[in-house]
C-alpha cells in the first residue's frame with residue numbers, strides 16, 4: 001500500500017511524513033484547527049521515531065486510515081518535536097487488488113467484490129479521482145443501478161471528496177485555512193465551480209479579491225470578456241470605493257474604473273455595452289443596487305435609504321412638552337447658580353432648542369462648551385420632567401432616561417468623566433455580536449428618553465443606520481460633533497451631509513470659552529477652522545511650540561523629546577506622537593522603532609518576542625488594530641505589554657503576549673500579534689475620538705500627499721495641555737490651506753431634501769454583507 005497521488009506534481013520532493021492516524025487529540029471547529037498523533041510509516045525527513053504529533057488547519061481525520069502529510073517539523077519547548085501540516089492527502093490503495101478491497105470494504109454498502117472489480121475494470125486505477133471529478137462516469141459501469149451508483153458516490157464523496165478538493169485547492173496556492181473557507185461555501189461543487197468560473201470566489205467568499213480570481217481564470221484560459229469577469233470587476237471596484245469612504249459610485253465612474261481594470265493588455269477591448277449589460281445583470285442578481293445613475297453595494301444602499309427614512313420619521317414627530325419659556329428660564333437660572341456658570345447666548349439657545357427638538361445637531365470646535373451644553377440639557381430635562389439624574393435611583397427594570405454614547409471606547413470614557421453619567425460605545429449600546437448582528441433594532445428598541453451621541457463625525461452611514469433602527473420615535477436625540485474633523489473611517493460623511501441638508505435643527509457654538517483660560521492650542525484650532533492661521537500664529541507659548549527640523553533630523557528630535565518627557569516622569573499614555581503615514585523614512589513604523597530603542601531598549605531582564613518584522617517587548621506601548629469584542633478591546637484602544645510567556649509556561653503551549661488596557665488584560669497567542677502594533681507613534685486617523693495631555697506632531701514635506709486641513713485640525717485638537725509640532729512650517733501652512741478634495745460619493749444630503757425616500761425593494765433583514773466585511 002503506497003500513496004495514490006491524485007496529481008502528478010503533488011510534491012514528491014517536498015518534505016513529507018506518511019503514517020496511520022492513531023488518535024485525534026484535539027479539534028477546534030471554528031478555527032478548523034486539529035492536533036493528532038500518527039504511527040509513522042515513511043518519511044523523507046530526518047526522523048526515526050515511531051510516532052509523531054501533527055497539527056494544522058484540517059478537519060478531524062479518520063483513525064486507522066493512512067495519510068501523507070506535507071509540512072515541517074517544529075520543536076515545541078513543552079511537547080517536543082511536532083509536525084506542522086501544510087497539506088495532506090489520504091493514502092489510497094494503488095494496486096488493482098488493493099483498490100478492489102477498499103471499494104468492497106464495509107465502508108461502501110451494497111458494493112461487493114464483483115461490483116468493485118467492474119468499477120476498476122471500466123474506470124481504471126484512477127477510478128476514485130475520476131468519479132469524484134465527474135459522477136456521471138459511473139453510468140459506464142455495467143450492472144450498477146443508478147440508485148446504488150448514487151449511494152456509492154455519496155459515500156465516496158464523504159470520505160474522499162473533502163480531501164480531494166483540499167489538495168486541488170492547494171495547487172491554486174491556497175493555504176488550508178482559505179481552502180476550508182472556500183469549501184464551506186461551495187462544498188462538493190468547489191472544484192467544478194472554480195474551474196468553470198473562478199470569479200464566483202469574488203462573489204461568494206468573503207474577502208476574496210478580484211486579482212486572485214483573475215489569475216486562476218488566466219490559468220484556465222478563460223476569456224477576458226467572460227461575463228462574470230466583468231461582474232466581479234464591478235463588484236471589486238465598488239468594494240474598493242467603499243474602503244475609500246464612498247457610499248456609491250456614479251455609473252460613469254464605475255464603468256471607467258472597470259474598463260481600466262479589465263482592458264489592460266487585452267484585445268479586443270470590452271465594450272461599454274458589454275460592461276453596462278453586466279452591471280444590469282448584477283443588479284438583477286441583487287449584488288448591487290442601481291438607483292438612477294448610481295451604483296451601490298446592497299448594504300450601503302439600505303443604510304443610506306434606511307438612515308434617511310429614520311431621520312424623516314424622527315422629524316415628523318413633535319416633542320411632547322408642557323413646560324413654558326418661563327419654566328425653562330427658571331430651571332436654567334437654577335442650574336447656572338448651582339454650577340456657578342453663566343451660559344453664553346448660543347449655549348442657552350442650544351439648550352432650549354435641544355429640549356424642544358426631536359432630533360438636533362450640536363456642533364462646535366474645541367472649548368466652545370459642547371460638554372457644558374450636554375450637561376445643561378440633561379440637567380434641564382431632569383428638572384423640567386421631574387426625573388432623577390442619579391442612575392442609582394432607578395430599579396433594574398426601570399430604564400435610565402439618559403443614554404450617552406460615542407463611537408469609540410475612549411470617547412465614551414471621556415463622556416463619563418465629563419458628565420458623571422454612564423456612557424458606552426454605540427456598538428455596546430446596540431448589543432453588537434462582533435459580526436453583523438445587533439441585539440437592538442426596531443423590534444427591540446432602546447429604552448430611555450434622551451439619547452446623546454458624541455463625536456458623531458466619526459459615525460459612518462452603516463452604523464448611523466443601525467443606531468437609528470433602534471431609536472423609538474418617542475426618544476429625543478442630540479447628535480454632537482465637530483464638522484471640521486476627519487470624516488468617519490467607514491463610508492459616508494453623515495454629520496457633514498446632515499448639516500448640509502439643512503433639514504435638521506442644529507446649533508453651532510462658536511464662542512471659545514477655554515481660550516479664556518489662555519490656551520494657545522484652542523486658539524490655533526480655531527484659527528485653522530476659520531482659515532486665519534498664518535506663520536505668525538506658530539510662535540511659542542506655554543502650551544505650544546513649533547520646532548523647525550529637516551526631515552533627516554526629525555526622528556532624532558522626536559525621540560529626544562519623548563525621552564525627556566519620560567525622564568521627567570510623564571506617563572507614556574499621556575504622551576502621543578501622531579503622524580499621517582506609515583511607510584516613509586519618517587513614517588509611523590520608523591518612528592515607533594526608533595522611539596522603542598530609546599524608551600524601551602533591549603535588556604536581558606526584559607522579555608521580547610519577534611513577530612514578522614516587529615519585536616514586542618515587555619513595557620511596550622501598543623495599539624489594538626481590529627475590533628475584538630469577545631475580549632472587550634476595540635480598534636484604536638491603547639495598552640501596555642505587561643507579560644510575555646514562553647510556550648512551556650502556559651497550558652496552551654504557545655508563546656503569548658499579555659496586554660493591559662486600562663485595567664483589563666488581553667492575551668494574544670503569537671499568531672494573533674498582527675492584531676496589535678507599537679503605539680509610541682500612531683496615525684492621526686486612529687487618534688480620532690481620543691485626547692492626550694501632550695501631542696507631538698511631525699509635519700514634513702514627505703507627508704505632503706496627506707497634509708490637509710481636516711487632518712491637521714484633528715491632530716491638533718487631540719492635545720489637552722501641550723502641543724509640539726516638529727518639522728517644516730511651510731509644509732504645515734500649506735497643509736492647513738488644503739481642503740480635502742477627496743469628496744465622498746454620498747446621496748444622503750439630497751435624499752434628506754427630497755420629500756419621499758426611495759423605498760428598498762426588499763426588507764433590510766435580507767442584507768447579507770456589511771461594509772465591514774470588506775474593510
Ligand SMILES: Nc1ncnc2c1ncn2[C@@H]1O[C@H](COP(=O)(O)OP(=O)(O)OP(=O)(O)O)[C@@H](O)[C@H]1O
Pocket residue numbers: 341342343344347364365366367368369370371372373513514
Ligand atoms: N458659559 C461658560 N462660562 C464659563 N466657562 C465656560 C462656559 N462654557 C464652557 N466653559 C468652560 O470652557 C471649557 C470648555 O468647555 P467644554 O468642555 O464644555 O467645551 P467642549 O466644546 O466640550 O470642548 P472639547 O470639545 O474640547 O471637549 C470648560 O472648562 C468649561 O467649563
